[in-house]
Amino acid sequence: MSETHLPGGFVNTVVRVGDTVRRMPGQRAAYVHELLRHFERRGWAGAPRFLGLDEQGREILSFMDGHVAWADAQPDGVASDESLARAAELVRECHDLTAGTPLAGEEEVVCHNDLSPKNTVYRGERLRPVAFIDWDLAGPGRRIHDVAHVCWQYAGLGPAVEDPAGAARRVRLICDAYGLQERGEVVEAVLWWQDRCRRGIEADAAAGMPHAIRLRAGGVVAQVRACHEWVAEHRAEFERALR
Structure with a gap:
């Protein structure tokens, strides 16, 4: 074929x-x-x-039929509140299905560890998330790790955000939809992911890995560093929204 x-x-x-x-x-x-x-x-x-x-x-x-949001410009439905909430609900379903299983080991659940619209399949006229793809980085972890990654990637936390208060509301919406009870570490976990991502690309590029070299050459390291600085700058606002 x-x-x-x-x-x-x-x-x-x-x-x-x-x-x-x-x-x-x-x-x-x-x-x-x-x-x-x-x-x-x-x-x-x-x-x-x-x-x-x-x-x-x-x-x-x-093959998961539907719309995968890999491009920078996306239809409105991808970033809607309803889509954010549904993505968080899907993450909760995944976590609940793996909690207490040998796959989770001694951790809470199995985390996807690379959740973003680029790894999400959307369907329907209003484009709602129905599935996640690219599970290569999945492994045992804490629930908050995936939730924080969703907050960063789906709410687009970074300098491109024109309304920090609106972004803080969307972060709370994600945590509400997931049903996350303990939220004191969410912002710290977002910052941890951003720092880990930047360092990982830099290390892999230094080791000669082609994909990391392409990402570094494309300015991704600088972009992630800017996102980290932006979240740190607005940390208090996000933490207030989560209380």
């Missing part, structure tokens, strides 16, 4: 073959495959199905 390259991949080449997606396995593929099998056994539709390996050694995943 013919192969069609899918846009948006920064690390891996991803192609569509019929109703499947093919990509080379990541370093932790065995864990990710078991996680996707777990979601399938539980009947959760929020992640693709793992269907095995093809003759080239590529993963075969079910």
